[in-house]
Amino acid sequence: MDKTIDSIFKQYSTASMFELLHKKINEIITLTDEEFNYCRTAFTPRKLRKRQYLLQEGDVGKYQAFVEKGLLRSYKIDDKGVEHILQFAPEGWWVADLYSFFTDEPSSFNIEALEDSEVLLINKSSWDMLLQNVPKFERYFRVLLQNNLVATQRRLMGSLSETAEEKYLKYTQTYPDCMQRVPQHMIASYLGITRETLSRIRKQLSEKK
Amino acid sequence: MDKTIDSIFKQYSTASMFELLHKKINEIITLTDEEFNYCRTAFTPRKLRKRQYLLQEGDVGKYQAFVEKGLLRSYKIDDKGVEHILQFAPEGWWVADLYSFFTDEPSSFNIEALEDSEVLLINKSSWDMLLQNVPKFERYFRVLLQNNLVATQRRLMGSLSETAEEKYLKYTQTYPDCMQRVPQHMIASYLGITRETLSRIRKQLSEKK
DNA sequence: AAATAAGTGTGATCTAGATCAATTATTTTT
DNA sequence: AAAAATAATTGATCTAGATCACACTTATTT
Numbered sequence: 194m195d196k197t198i199d200s201i202f203k204q205y206s207t208a209s210m211f212e213l214l215h216k217k218i219n220e221i222i223t224l225t226d227e228e229f230n231y232c233r234t235a236f237t238p239r240k241l242r243k244r245q246y247l248l249q250e251g252d253v254g255k256y257q258a259f260v261e262k263g264l265l266r267s268y269k270i271d272d273k274g275v276e277h278i279l280q281f282a283p284e285g286w287w288v289a290d291l292y293s294f295f296t297d298e299p300s301s302f303n304i305e306a307l308e309d310s311e312v313l314l315i316n317k318s319s320w321d322m323l324l325q326n327v328p329k330f331e332r333y334f335r336v337l338l339q340n341n342l343v344a345t346q347r348r349l350m351g352s353l354s355e356t357a358e359e360k361y362l363k364y365t366q367t368y369p370d371c372m373q374r375v376p377q378h379m380i381a382s383y384l385g386i387t388r389e390t391l392s393r394i395r396k397q398l399s400e401k402k
Numbered sequence: 403m404d405k406t407i408d409s410i411f412k413q414y415s416t417a418s419m420f421e422l423l424h425k426k427i428n429e430i431i432t433l434t435d436e437e438f439n440y441c442r443t444a445f446t447p448r449k450l451r452k453r454q455y456l457l458q459e460g461d462v463g464k465y466q467a468f469v470e471k472g473l474l475r476s477y478k479i480d481d482k483g484v485e486h487i488l489q490f491a492p493e494g495w496w497v498a499d500l501y502s503f504f505t506d507e508p509s510s511f512n513i514e515a516l517e518d519s520e521v522l523l524i525n526k527s528s529w530d531m532l533l534q535n536v537p538k539f540e541r542y543f544r545v546l547l548q549n550n551l552v553a554t555q556r557r558l559m560g561s562l563s564e565t566a567e568e569k570y571l572k573y574t575q576t577y578p579d580c581m582q583r584v585p586q587h588m589i590a591s592y593l594g595i596t597r598e599t600l601s602r603i604r605k606q607l608s609e610k611k
Numbered sequence: 612a613a614a615t616a617a618g619t620g621t622g623a624t625c626t627a628g629a630t631c632a633a634t635t636a637t638t639t640t641t
Numbered sequence: 642a643a644a645a646a647t648a649a650t651t652g653a654t655c656t657a658g659a660t661c662a663c664a665c666t667t668a669t670t671t
């Protein structure tokens with residue numbers, strides 16, 4: 194049947210895989226078809242199953258990953274064995290250990306798929322080539338980094354000044370979509386509080402209103 | 403006397419003011435003389451006296467500032483009236499409220515000179531022109547932002563996982579120079595602890611060793 | 612050289628959130 | 642559909658660091 198053939202085609206077509214990346218890039222810079230076609234060659238698609246690691250502590254973070262589908266997280270385990278989540282990365286976001294990527298030092302982060310996911314990977318030499326051959330990408334990444342820095346500074350200031358409840362409320366407002374997709378104890382870990390405290394806060398809030 | 407004339411000359415000469423900026427830019431990108439001369443025109447030098455504000459909460463952060471001499475801080479005051487320092491900026495560093503600078507929204511930060519200082523200011527339209535006329539600067543700022551993001555992510559993860567003492571020790575190792583120049587209670591505020599706690603930690607450390 | 616302001620040190624007390632310990636859902640696997 | 646693994650809730654207790662309240666030092670101003 195046509196339907197089957199079509200879905201097989203879709204499964205193997207890389208055309209569809211680059212849709213979101215294309216859209217996202219276009220929001221910041223304007224590329225010619227030729228430039229975008231070159232850009233495609235710089236990336237390798239990869240599928241990840243739920244719980245699969247893209248990067249494990251101790252390895253070098255050889256890739257920056259653009260998330261086409263699914264949801265990943267990057268996190269670190271401290272000396273006491275506690276997990277701290279740096280980032281959730283749903284569709285349209287980038288994840289990587291930038292430090293490890295740029296320095297080739299072993300990473301102290303883990304990056305893991307929280308859902309079955311599809312990512313586009315770019316390694317250091319492809320990335321260097323991309324910037325060299327399409328200098329507009331300097332601007333694209335500059336803008337991404339700018340936004341990311343502003344958001345991270347905000348989160349830092351919040352972590353220094355807000356109560357656990359304030360952090361939670363701000364989080365639910367800022368990332369309402371992630372709420373459904375991420376288990377509670379990971380939200381707690383992202384916020385820098387314990388699962389128990391988050392559970393109590395949610396109870397209080399539901400009673401209050 | 404020659405000496406007097408010379409020092410008057412130096413005081414008004416802008417040549418010397420751009421030395422550090424030039425050096426810093428050269429560490430990341432290579433500019434022709436022509437390009438750097440254009441770059442100069444984009445900046446306005448300004449002297450700040452100790453305690454003078456470069457930006458006050460509520461105003462729009464119209465400039466990014468490169469510090470040629472002296473030391474500034476950017477900080478925010480929370481709902482309870484407590485100060486939280488985002489950044490110390492000694493010679494060779496940039497300070498700004500990036501969010502306010504890029505969006506034209508009123509800033510929630512204060513930026514203040516902690517010593518008599520000299521800064522080079524660049525406003526939004528000069529900055530846009532600079533990037534347009536010397537696209538290499540996209541790369542320069544991309545690299546700056548990259549490094550800044552990595553450092554801020556580190557600080558965030560630290561603020562979630564380290565004890566007050568660990569934060570202090572890490573700080574003294576990472577910025578030994580700032581220790582002499584910044585009053586203790588501001589270091590506490592940067593670390594997200596109270597002056598009292600920092601004072602006790604320092605006492606303990608001095609007794610221990 | 613007073614006078615004023617800014618910064619530091621120390622004790623006594625308090626508290627938000629952590630830790631410990633079970634219990635009860637909810638998913639996932641077989 | 643049962644067993645196993647993962648998550649979430651709830652109570653009891655503990656603690657790092659905050660808060661409050663002064664005394665003491667060191668810089669700035671006048």
